[in-house]
Amino acid sequence: MKHAETHNWKDLITRYLNNQISRAELAEMLRKVENEEDLDALHEILSTEWNHEESQTDNSGIDWNAHYEAIINASPAFSSKKGLGRWTRWLLAACLLTIFSVGGYWTYSTYYNKQQKITATTQFDKQPGSNGGILILADGSKIQLDSMGNGTLAMQGNTKISNRQGRIIYNAFERGDEPQMFNTITTPRSKQFQLVLADGSGVWLNAASSVRFPTTFNNNERRVEITGEAYFEIAQQSKNGNPIPFIVSVNGVEIKVLGTHFNVNAYADEEVIKTTLLEGKVIVSKTNKQQVLQPGEQLQLDHNGNFTLLKDVDTDSEVAWKNGYFSFTNTDLFSVMRQISRWYDVDIVYEGKLPNRRFGGEISRNTNVSQVLKILEESKIHFRQEEHRIVVLP
Numbered sequence: 318m319k320h321a322e323t324h325n326w327k328d329l330i331t332r333y334l335n336n337q338i339s340r341a342e343l344a345e346m347l348r349k350v351e352n353e354e355d356l357d358a359l360h361e362i363l364s365t366e367w368n369h370e371e372s373q374t375d376n377s378g379i380d381w382n383a384h385y386e387a388i389i390n391a392s393p394a395f396s397s398k399k400g401l402g403r404w405t406r407w408l409l410a411a412c413l414l415t416i417f418s419v420g421g422y423w424t425y426s427t428y429y430n431k432q433q434k435i436t437a438t439t440q441f442d443k444q445p446g447s448n449g450g451i452l453i454l455a456d457g458s459k460i461q462l463d464s465m466g467n468g469t470l471a472m473q474g475n476t477k478i479s480n481r482q483g484r485i486i487y488n489a490f491e492r493g494d495e496p497q498m499f500n501t502i503t504t505p506r507s508k509q510f511q512l513v514l515a516d517g518s519g520v521w522l523n524a525a526s527s528v529r530f531p532t533t534f535n536n537n538e539r540r541v542e543i544t545g546e547a548y549f550e551i552a553q554q555s556k557n558g559n560p561i562p563f564i565v566s567v568n569g570v571e572i573k574v575l576g577t578h579f580n581v582n583a584y585a586d587e588e589v590i591k592t593t594l595l596e597g598k599v600i601v602s603k604t605n606k607q608q609v610l611q612p613g614e615q616l617q618l619d620h621n622g623n624f625t626l627l628k629d630v631d632t633d634s635e636v637a638w639k640n641g642y643f644s645f646t647n648t649d650l651f652s653v654m655r656q657i658s659r660w661y662d663v664d665i666v667y668e669g670k671l672p673n674r675r676f677g678g679e680i681s682r683n684t685n686v687s688q689v690l691k692i693l694e695e696s697k698i699h700f701r702q703e704e705h706r707i708v709v710l711p
Contacts, residue, residue, distance in 0.1 A: 441702040446509060447508065448462075450462045450503055452471075452478070454500055455473055476488065485510070486513040487513065487532060497535070498531065501527060502528055504527070504545075506659050509523055515532060515534060521639045525545050528541055529542040536556045541564075541565055545583065546582045549579055552576065562574065562575060568590060570583075572592055575598070578595040579594045579597075580639075581593075582635075591635075592610065592615065592618075596612055614629075614630065638682070641681060642680065657689060663706055664705060664706040664707075665707055672697065674697070698711075
């Protein structure tokens, strides 16, 4: 995670307009607004941007003054700040909803969602995804996890599998001589799940993902296989004073860790496999290539086997799905719609010549799909909801 920094108004607003602002920087911008820091510089910058965007109203079809008034009036927290100037209050509002249609930056916060519900009624509306999945035992039998109550689910050798408040926990009583037994947890579209492995490591599965793992680990290595997207918090283990490595295998790539927090995005329909490190250190390898990652770094591996190392990534954004948010940073329309497809279990169809739109901001994953589409439509993209699919229109 990036270290805390202090940014001036020009830096913050430039990053905001370019869809490059992080959650921490957005919070800093809000703090500076509320503390009324360096208002002369703020007013000069915002006045220029406001006049520019207002001059584009006829072309965009969006009434920016109406947006401003609606946001301010809908939120008592803003309307009560009588001492704030128009431009200052406008920035505070801009941080909560679309202001710049060209860049398409918006933030749909939990607070705003409570203050003003966006209603879009449709007979084909889809509820948000939820916790659930399928546990496949070593003998191939399956346990549906969506509605299981607390308690013991099964025994696998000397390992007890329990469900505790919506997560699966593996407890190995003692390591015997029997061969390793492997289990798999899969999450279909619209489901996510969490489990604790026998070594105490935590695994969070996003929608349309899976993890295959032994019910107990040996003393040499701890190895699991995944598809889709998963976040890991790895417990440290050692034998005779030597750390026992934890290895994640995905599509021919191996990620070797000791004790660390990291996220792996390896959906088959994405252009790259992304490994993002939050804490500790990992080694990513494929064939004869390898790369060591430090906290705040992300390694991208494309279909040709090329490595690309990114530094100072917004790690909060990369794991936002685990914390209940869609998070976009200069994200193209097709990538946005793939995430919606997985979480709401819908197919996506494109019609007509679509404009080149990129999106930035956050939307709660605990909202119906119609509300998400309503927010995206602020950037002049249109949608038609059908029974099991969403049609994207110019």
